[in-house]
Amino acid sequence: MTLPSAAAPAITSREVVLKECFGDELLDVMNFLNEVVMRFPEAISFAPGRPLESMFKVQQHLSAIETYVQACSARKGCSPEAIWREFGQYSLTNGIISDLIANHLERDESIHVPPSAIITTVGAQEAMAIVLTGLFDQARDILLVSDPTYIGITGLARLMNIRVVPVPADAHGLEPNAVERAIVHASRDGRVRALYDIPDFNNPLGTSLPLDRRIALLDVCRRHDVLMIEDNPYGMFAYDHARMPTLKALDERGTVLYIGSFSKTLFPGLRMGYLVADQRVGSSAGPLARALSSVKSLLTVNTPPLLQAAVGGELLREGGSLEAIVAPKRAQYKKQRDAMLVALARTFGGGPQGVTWNAPAGGFFLTLTLPFAFETADLQICAGKYGVIVSPMRFFCVGPPRTNQIRLSFSYVDPQRIAEGIERLGAFVRDRVSGAGNRH
Amino acid sequence: MTLPSAAAPAITSREVVLKECFGDELLDVMNFLNEVVMRFPEAISFAPGRPLESMFKVQQHLSAIETYVQACSARKGCSPEAIWREFGQYSLTNGIISDLIANHLERDESIHVPPSAIITTVGAQEAMAIVLTGLFDQARDILLVSDPTYIGITGLARLMNIRVVPVPADAHGLEPNAVERAIVHASRDGRVRALYDIPDFNNPLGTSLPLDRRIALLDVCRRHDVLMIEDNPYGMFAYDHARMPTLKALDERGTVLYIGSFSKTLFPGLRMGYLVADQRVGSSAGPLARALSSVKSLLTVNTPPLLQAAVGGELLREGGSLEAIVAPKRAQYKKQRDAMLVALARTFGGGPQGVTWNAPAGGFFLTLTLPFAFETADLQICAGKYGVIVSPMRFFCVGPPRTNQIRLSFSYVDPQRIAEGIERLGAFVRDRVSGAGNRH
Numbered sequence: 001m002t003l004p005s006a007a008a009p010a011i012t013s014r015e016v017v018l019k020e021c022f023g024d025e026l027l028d029v030m031n032f033l034n035e036v037v038m039r040f041p042e043a044i045s046f047a048p049g050r051p052l053e054s055m056f057k058v059q060q061h062l063s064a065i066e067t068y069v070q071a072c073s074a075r076k077g078c079s080p081e082a083i084w085r086e087f088g089q090y091s092l093t094n095g096i097i098s099d100l101i102a103n104h105l106e107r108d109e110s111i112h113v114p115p116s117a118i119i120t121t122v123g124a125q126e127a128m129a130i131v132l133t134g135l136f137d138q139a140r141d142i143l144l145v146s147d148p149t150y151i152g153i154t155g156l157a158r159l160m161n162i163r164v165v166p167v168p169a170d171a172h173g174l175e176p177n178a179v180e181r182a183i184v185h186a187s188r189d190g191r192v193r194a195l196y197d198i199p200d201f202n203n204p205l206g207t208s209l210p211l212d213r214r215i216a217l218l219d220v221c222r223r224h225d226v227l228m229i230e231d232n233p234y235g236m237f238a239y240d241h242a243r244m245p246t247l248k249a250l251d252e253r254g255t256v257l258y259i260g261s262f263s264k265t266l267f268p269g270l271r272m273g274y275l276v277a278d279q280r281v282g283s284s285a286g287p288l289a290r291a292l293s294s295v296k297s298l299l300t301v302n303t304p305p306l307l308q309a310a311v312g313g314e315l316l317r318e319g320g321s322l323e324a325i326v327a328p329k330r331a332q333y334k335k336q337r338d339a340m341l342v343a344l345a346r347t348f349g350g351g352p353q354g355v356t357w358n359a360p361a362g363g364f365f366l367t368l369t370l371p372f373a374f375e376t377a378d379l380q381i382c383a384g385k386y387g388v389i390v391s392p393m394r395f396f397c398v399g400p401p402r403t404n405q406i407r408l409s410f411s412y413v414d415p416q417r418i419a420e421g422i423e424r425l426g427a428f429v430r431d432r433v434s435g436a437g438n439r440h
Numbered sequence: 441m442t443l444p445s446a447a448a449p450a451i452t453s454r455e456v457v458l459k460e461c462f463g464d465e466l467l468d469v470m471n472f473l474n475e476v477v478m479r480f481p482e483a484i485s486f487a488p489g490r491p492l493e494s495m496f497k498v499q500q501h502l503s504a505i506e507t508y509v510q511a512c513s514a515r516k517g518c519s520p521e522a523i524w525r526e527f528g529q530y531s532l533t534n535g536i537i538s539d540l541i542a543n544h545l546e547r548d549e550s551i552h553v554p555p556s557a558i559i560t561t562v563g564a565q566e567a568m569a570i571v572l573t574g575l576f577d578q579a580r581d582i583l584l585v586s587d588p589t590y591i592g593i594t595g596l597a598r599l600m601n602i603r604v605v606p607v608p609a610d611a612h613g614l615e616p617n618a619v620e621r622a623i624v625h626a627s628r629d630g631r632v633r634a635l636y637d638i639p640d641f642n643n644p645l646g647t648s649l650p651l652d653r654r655i656a657l658l659d660v661c662r663r664h665d666v667l668m669i670e671d672n673p674y675g676m677f678a679y680d681h682a683r684m685p686t687l688k689a690l691d692e693r694g695t696v697l698y699i700g701s702f703s704k705t706l707f708p709g710l711r712m713g714y715l716v717a718d719q720r721v722g723s724s725a726g727p728l729a730r731a732l733s734s735v736k737s738l739l740t741v742n743t744p745p746l747l748q749a750a751v752g753g754e755l756l757r758e759g760g761s762l763e764a765i766v767a768p769k770r771a772q773y774k775k776q777r778d779a780m781l782v783a784l785a786r787t788f789g790g791g792p793q794g795v796t797w798n799a800p801a802g803g804f805f806l807t808l809t810l811p812f813a814f815e816t817a818d819l820q821i822c823a824g825k826y827g828v829i830v831s832p833m834r835f836f837c838v839g840p841p842r843t844n845q846i847r848l849s850f851s852y853v854d855p856q857r858i859a860e861g862i863e864r865l866g867a868f869v870r871d872r873v874s875g876a877g878n879r880h
Binding site for chain 2: 048050051053054056058059062084085086087088089090091122123125126129133134138152155156159160161263267268269270271294295297298299300301302303304305306307
């Protein structure tokens with residue numbers, strides 16, 4: 001089979017736009033991060049922010065569809081067969097398990113919102129697409145992002161021609177005064193519509209936003225009429241102490257749009273996330289989520305009901321809380337984080353190499369700072385010669401590229417391999433610092 | 441639970457944009473069409489273009505996941521458990537069953553494309569979102585649509601600020617000379633990037649594009665460097681004679697982007713569609729589908745692997761063709777179409793009322809032309825007083841609103857109810873023509 005060659009229409013303009021957005025090198029970063037494991041099967045990869053497959057209960061969660069079918073059948077007084085058929089049909093745009101998600105948010109996140117404020121989405125990514133498509137006027141609106149940040153939000157914004165302005169994060173994440181300065185400065189060029197951040201166990205940094213900053217940040221955003229987009233895929237993975245409240249749990253004024261995900265608590269193949277938009281719209285009685293359903297319907301019509309039913313069934317089985325399902329996963333990821341911190345201390349601690357790192361209190365990632373710039377070529381060298389894969393931090397940067405930093409993910413590698421992988425990284429760093437690594 | 445009220449950020453600008461796009465009245469058309477059945481449970485509805493639930497084999501198709509798991513397990517030489525876990529993980533952006541879809545396209549549609557040209561999508565709607573996001577420069581590109589047309593494409597284009605220019609369809613669909621005139625005329629204001637149509641059993645009209653027009657249309661598009669977006673959800677539902685070749689089957693120059701769907705052949709709750717983009721991009725070796733994977737990854741990351749596996753399993757079981765699964769559905773829909781044509785002839789035939797209709801050779805819809813304008817108020821009157829629901833054709837119009845036409849869907853109502861529903865519609869028309877209907 002060959003591709004059409006003669007006189008095919010010129011597929012160039014938008015492609016050029018894409019390349020201008022990302023740069024040639026970064027065009028495939030998203031795919032790289034998802035597919036790198038397949039390309040370098042022999043290397044130990046600290047690159048992808050994937051959850052550990054051995055923890056997945058795919059068939060168990062899928063069997064929860066039956067639990068949800070039985071519950072619907074009892075509630076509606078019709079046969080299980082009728083419910084199964086209903087799940088085969090086009091369904092409600094904003095989803096069928098909003099009541100169960102609202103209950104889960106109360107139980108596990110201390111977030112109190114009505115079911116009508118929730119849109120079930122095809123992963124958190126679609127929630128971002130709904131927000132950027134539905135709430136941004138690209139002619140004038142600006143998206144602020146904590147920098148570095150998740151590439152799924154900046155890539156999407158650029159794809160949709162929405163201006164992105166970075167707010168540099170420090171060792172604790174966003175600093176409210178820096179946010180306010182950025183808002184004031186950016187407001188000269190347009191309207192700052194929203195600020196995106198992952199306050200809990202940040203991707204890519206591994207930072208946690210302190211409580212006083214959360215409160216101050218909400219105040220800054222409210223005063224400047226800026227929406228806060230809080231993305232919280234890792235919140236239930238706190239390893240050291242009680243969790244801090246999410247921004248949404250602290251939000252009394254409708255400042256926060258909250259994005260949740262079942263990719264880490266259950267498994268990513270569900271492609272199940274949700275958007276919480278409880279803001280009142282104009283004089284309308286309904287929440288913003290209802291207005292945004294037009295946008296959802298134009299992107300994917302509705303989220304697959306059968307997968308909603310699987311999540312709904314698990315939430316029913318578990319009485320609304322995912323804690324029992326998450327606990328063993330959290331214990332495993334904590335082991336992996338600990339293994340990485342121990343290995344880093346053993347490999348780089350107290351040495352003369354000037355390598356430093358942070359100790360994340362949860363989530364999947366930490367930041368490693370090197371005494372030299374980590375180039376794209378180093379990615380290939382690390383993977384090919386040393387058998388270890390990492391993510392250059394500048395992949396995630398909108399502003400200055402943090403050339404000396406890399407993101408290490410400990411979510412996808414078991415403790416023994418983590419120790420081995422960090423040793424390999426140590427060998428690379430030693431060779432590179434001594435000049436040996438440059439010969440390749 | 442109450443919504444935040446005090447000092448919530450102003451959620452207005454984009455909403456205003458949305459209302460400008462659709463008009464207040466049309467803002468909820470998509471939701472209306474999907475949810476109208478729930479709002480008027482007592483009425484006979486010819487409005488939604490839904491497939492008939494009684495034909496769904498939801499559990500049977502879902503059980504095909506196991507078939508696909510076994511096949512993967514054998515091919516890859518790993519355990520079924522490992523395959524199940526793999527389906528729980530983040531997956532390839534463009535999907536995992538492209539080889540099976542390519543085979544299905546050969547068997548059932550005589551379309552020959554390499555698997556690398558296929559992107560599996562969350563329903564056909566996401567395929568449209570990928571095309572409009574990835575290939576349109578909204579500053580200058582124009583989308584032509586056959587008019588009236590599927591509201592999912594025009595709504596999406598407007599949401600994304602892409603200019604839409606209608607090309608009026610006649611009794612056989614798009615007329616190639618009219619298309620060429622529209623291209624030439626619109627090219628004064630920008631670049632005509634693509635033309636959207638449903639050539640087979642058009643939604644909303646029920647027309648089928650004649651073969652000579654298909655050939656001429658491809659020639660016009662190719663000469664003017666305009667992509668043809670062929671949306672084909674109903675192609676396998678031909679009732680009277682052998683199918684005509686799709687535009688994609690006739691396409692030798694990479695003129696056509698083809699959008700497929702499993703919503704009608706299997707069931708809509710799968711949310712499984714696909715985009716065929718086999719055009720060569722610039723000097724790249726890969727097809728356009730590969731370049732567009734960046735866009736797909738930023739909208740939904742990937743299509744749920746478990747649902748891809750369900751479709752893949754059915755395609756394996758059926759040896760690549762969906763014919764055996766579709767045959768009984770086609771027979772049922774044909775019965776329903778015949779029942780509607782018989783009922784229309786009985787109710788309106790030869791009478792003085794001046795009601796006319798077309799006889800579609802396949803698909804879910806036909807066009808009824810009334811001797812008076814069918815207003816929005818008539819929708820409520822029909823549903824509430826006469827117990828029958830229809831879609832005003834102007835819901836689907838970009839250009840002149842075809843006020844005297846309605847779309848009747850025969851896909852969602854059994855033959856007996858169809859007869860009853862058309863009788864009710866007859867009563868409404870008689871009262872309306874005689875002036876009685878105006879009193880309500």
